[in-house]
Amino acid sequence: MTRRVLVAAVLLATLTACGVEPSGVLDGGKAPTGVAPGVTLYFVDTDGELVPNFRPTQRLSTVTDALNLLVASSGSPQNDGLHSAFAWQSALGRSPRVTESDELIRISLPLAKYEISALGVDQFVCTALGVHRQAGKPAAKVVVTYTIGGDTEPLTCPVLR
Template sequence: MRTWPFALLLAACTACGVGPTGVIDAGEPARGFIQGTRLYFVQDDRLVSVSRPEGPLEAAEAVELLAGGPTSKESERSFVTRLSKNMAVRVNDDGFALDKSVSMLVGGRWLPPVSRLSRMATGQLVCTIAAATAAKRGVDVDDVRVTVPDQGQVRCEDFK
């Protein structure tokens, strides 16, 4: 019995010429779709997505959660909101509007309605609405355009 064909086959299979390498860092692992609802809060002066187990929700429901502010655990991680406590927001299919006619009684005095939002607060609303809409449509957040009063249509990435 000849053993040389087997030795040749074994040598061909083991001698491919590729040497061993060290560990190669490839970045963050793939996460896929995040379950629940994504809300956008502020951490270190930038927008950060936070996943909540509720959902998926309609955009208006997600904005209601956002308006409630960060949970105690989120606050411990330095998440804050730039949304005013006295604002009234109406969310529609493709955007939002501030209800400028609503005043609120807070601490025994009437606060005027919010007519303008800071850029960061606008980003919180845009990204939260875009995330809820994207989850509903099965598309990427940055593929969704949100109509902002006095600004037209914007995307979440415009605020990052």
């Protein structure tokens, strides 16, 4: 009896299979190359929210390059209404300095702590962490150092998950 039940179950399973027929080899398109077409900077929108803004650079950017591009873009509102929450004029043409390891990015801003808002700091933090992630590195935190005002605690980006 058990053998009959087993044979019946096998026949039933064969006859009621899902109906998917084999297909030929399908082309999945081009494989990723690992070369980024640009970098994502973070700006403030008209609602006061931090938002990503892609900038074509035709290469994978370093954290330093991305922050320099963020600073260069901070002087005037963007065409899409985005703007920076910091004024870079007081830095007298100096650039942020960056040291980076897998777990920690340190950004030295040539600003006093009172010269930049928390939202402005988030622009630097999110841009740095976005580039770090885009390069395939593990999750990190950012410490921001000011010329006057000390260091921040290790920070994460409020909009990157």
